Amino acid sequence: MIKISEHVSQIILRSPFLIEALAEGLVNVSSLARKIHPEVEQAVGKTINYGAIIQAINRMDTGKLMNLDRNMRQFFNQMTDISVRSGLLDYTFLNSETLLSKQVDLLKAISKQAKVFYSFSQGVSETTIVISENMGIELEEIFQLEKMLVKEKDLSSISLMLPAGNQFVYGLYYYILKELALNGINLVEMISTSNEYTIVVGNKDLDKAFSLLMSLKHR
Structure with a gap:
């Protein structure tokens, strides 16, 4: 069974908007947890509380988020x-x-x-x-x-x-x-x-x- 944290990561990593905003500390984590709560519950197949989602967001590897941004910058460096x-x-x-x-x-x-x-x-x-x-x-x-x-x-x-x-x-x-x-x-x-x-x-x-x-x- 996929953990709650893995579902949360999959949802957030779909969006470069969220990735960048989280990496720069610009997101209200409680509001984000409420927004993705229905989708996470549907994926997990059971009722979960907001606290578990907030915890999963806070535990995300910001280094991974910044690495995605770094890869994008390296891509633009290759423009001919x-x-x-x-x-x-x-x-x-x-x-x-x-x-x-x-x-x-x-x-x-x-x-x-x-x-x-x-x-x-x-x-x-x-x-x-x-x-x-x-x-x-x-x-x-x-x-x-x-x-x-x-x-x-x-x-x-x-x-x-x-x-x-x-x-x-x-x-x-x-x-x-x-x-x-x-x-x-x-x-x-x-x-x-x-x-x-x-x-x-x-x-x-x-x-x-x-x-x-x-x-x-x-x-």
Whole structure:
């Protein structure tokens, strides 16, 4: 039978939020015990009191918690490159039966240009396109019959080239987003591929965001 302490550890180790907060002594242990109490009882299969959970939390190995944070920092040290693109526009259109064909026309126009930044994300009801400013007029001509929901300008992107295997590192994006959120940087868009993570921010936030992301690599 798995002990109460092992169930508590499994629950807490699922969340990088709790791991970091516990390691830094920022969590009210009594409140955390009340929060996870139902899940621990269900896992153990019997009634247990809060005191047992509080005791299990207090006995957790903080060295193990800090080691997870250390591993994350070592991972960021392996980033191979950080690149910046400025002069971007962000468009969001309502999905329609003709929107896809308009994207094909846009790709044909892009193929005639050099070094154009282009990314699109299609959701259930809308599609977002991030593109270089020099393609803005042409894009708007191609999509003139589509319903534009949002247009944002004065944007830049920062792309992180992540080490292979990043798909298996839990909490990775949390560490990035936490740094940006704590410093009041608003994200306009996030773009992700297997080994590349790109954020789009306003030009006013570019320098600060770039410095913070560089600090992850060299911290």
